Amino acid sequence: MTRRIAIVGGGTGGTVLANNLAEELTAEIDAGDVVVTLFNEGTDHVYKPVWLYVPFGQREPADGRRPLREVVDSRVDIRHDYVADVDPERKRLALADTERVSYDKLVIATGSQLAPDRVPGLVEGGHHFYGEDGARALRDELLTIEAGHIVLSVVGTPHMCPAAPLEFTFMVDDWLRERGRREAFDLTYTYPIMRVHGNEQIAEWAEPRLEARDIDVETMFNAEAVDPEAGTIESMEGTELDYDLLVSIPPHTGSDLVEAADLGQGGWVDVDKHTLEATGFDDVYAIGDAAQTGVPKAGSAAHYQANVVGQRLASEVRDRPAAAVYDGKTICFIETGMDDATFVEFDYERPPDPGEPTRAMHWSKLAYNESYWLTARGLL
Amino acid sequence: MTANQTTSEADATVDARNSTCPGPLMDLIAEIRSVDTGAVVVLLSDNENSTTEVQEWADQAGNDVLEIADEGDHYRIHVRKQ
Numbered sequence: 001m002t003r004r005i006a007i008v009g010g011g012t013g014g015t016v017l018a019n020n021l022a023e024e025l026t027a028e029i030d031a032g033d034v035v036v037t038l039f040n041e042g043t044d045h046v047y048k049p050v051w052l053y054v055p056f057g058q059r060e061p062a063d064g065r066r067p068l069r070e071v072v073d074s075r076v077d078i079r080h081d082y083v084a085d086v087d088p089e090r091k092r093l094a095l096a097d098t099e100r101v102s103y104d105k106l107v108i109a110t111g112s113q114l115a116p117d118r119v120p121g122l123v124e125g126g127h128h129f130y131g132e133d134g135a136r137a138l139r140d141e142l143l144t145i146e147a148g149h150i151v152l153s154v155v156g157t158p159h160m161c162p163a164a165p166l167e168f169t170f171m172v173d174d175w176l177r178e179r180g181r182r183e184a185f186d187l188t189y190t191y192p193i194m195r196v197h198g199n200e201q202i203a204e205w206a207e208p209r210l211e212a213r214d215i216d217v218e219t220m221f222n223a224e225a226v227d228p229e230a231g232t233i234e235s236m237e238g239t240e241l242d243y244d245l246l247v248s249i250p251p252h253t254g255s256d257l258v259e260a261a262d263l264g265q266g267g268w269v270d271v272d273k274h275t276l277e278a279t280g281f282d283d284v285y286a287i288g289d290a291a292q293t294g295v296p297k298a299g300s301a302a303h304y305q306a307n308v309v310g311q312r313l314a315s316e317v318r319d320r321p322a323a324a325v326y327d328g329k330t331i332c333f334i335e336t337g338m339d340d341a342t343f344v345e346f347d348y349e350r351p352p353d354p355g356e357p358t359r360a361m362h363w364s365k366l367a368y369n370e371s372y373w374l375t376a377r378g379l380l
Numbered sequence: 381m382t383a384n385q386t387t388s389e390a391d392a393t394v395d396a397r398n399s400t401c402p403g404p405l406m407d408l409i410a411e412i413r414s415v416d417t418g419a420v421v422v423l424l425s426d427n428e429n430s431t432t433e434v435q436e437w438a439d440q441a442g443n444d445v446l447e448i449a450d451e452g453d454h455y456r457i458h459v460r461k462q
Binding site for chain 1: 392395396397398399403405406407409410413414433436437440441442
């Protein structure tokens with residue numbers, strides 16, 4: 001009997017998993033014993049870390065886009081359908097055209113979506129670099145603005161790539177200095193809790209560096225409303241900041257599919273953080289941003305989780321016990337300017353320990369971004 | 381507050397046990413954002429810092445910490461949105 005593995009979502013996690021399965025289960029797929037189907041509405045695979053560089057003119061959005069078919073092994077069946085509903089009890093998916101598709105194993109890899117409209121005025125008054133259009137518009141604004149107050153506000157949590165707000169702040173500071181324009185600007189970084197990053201070790205590392213760059217910090221700042229006309233952002237805690245350019249990390253949301261199927265709150269799937277199995281449902285896994293593991297919503301975490309689930313699924317279709325487990329491993333490069341970066345690696349047991357930034361680490365990050373297309377294919 | 385006090389009615393629960401990043405307080409704030417004024421959100425956290433951080437944030441944001449209960453391997457913190 002053919003075993004059907006369905007993956008919903010063709011981002012980093014879904015793509016790496018599909019390629020892992022194609023590699024691991026080559027014989028079974030070729031024999032018709034296993035079918036791997038990747039559902040992704042769009043036809044492109046998008047590598048989001050490219051967007052951080054777009055506002056500074058160092059990358060184009062197109063650099064982060066390739067046809068999904070070119071990135072995914074030909075043994076994987078790709079369907080560009082919108083998955084409208086998941087029924088984990090009956091083990092089937094409903095597609096937008098009302099077609100029903102049954103599965104034996106399901107992996108939710110639906111990622112994160114932006115929800116800036118959750119904060120009044122943010123859509124009209126704020127810029128961001130968490131999407132292609134947003135990153136382009138921010139690039140245009142940075143090229144136009146001559147002086148004033150730039151506010152980087154982490155509005156939404158959880159959000160993709162927890163390092164990115166600090167990275168952007170350090171980069172815009174350095175970018176302005178390189179052009180001799182830093183004196184014309186005040187920079188403020190705001191964060192929702194009492195330190196500058198959710199992770200204590202990274203916060204301790206970042207705080208003196210922000211101070212040394214003369215970047216003002218507002219902690220315990222949870223944006224409640226933005227007034228685009230007045231150029232102000234107000235927090236739940238009663239602080240109001242004037243801005244000339246507001247760069248926000250917008251609120252994020254998970255997939256409606258997850259919420260509707262009762263797989264978890266807010267569109268994030270409740271999972272066992274080691275096995276990545278959905279809580280309360282058989283034969284359902286979640287990986288990447290969609291999985292509520294407690295680790296950051298980062299591409300590296302999605303990649304490592306895909307490896308684990310790939311091994312588990314391969315064992316299961318061969319009727320062997322699934323033994324692979326996820327240890328929380330996450331790696332992040334953190335840009336600290338236009339030419340320097342540091343690096344952290346951590347897991348459920350070991351906290352991150354960011355080191356002194358170096359030029360070599362910056363080039364390592366850029367090299368990794370270029371080689372991403374090989375890692376997504378499972379070649380690196 | 382003690383573990384023996386009667387728990388308040390919860391309108392939403394945030395299970396942030398094992399949350400390493402961005403952390404339990406950030407998870408709580410995200411939920412507080414989405415509920416109506418007057419709603420009670422319960423945070424489950426195994427990070428002891430949550431007991432002080434949540435109180436500090438709630439004081440600043442004008443929300444009420446109704447109860448902090450020690451459940452042995454985690455804390456159960458009730459917060460009412462004001």
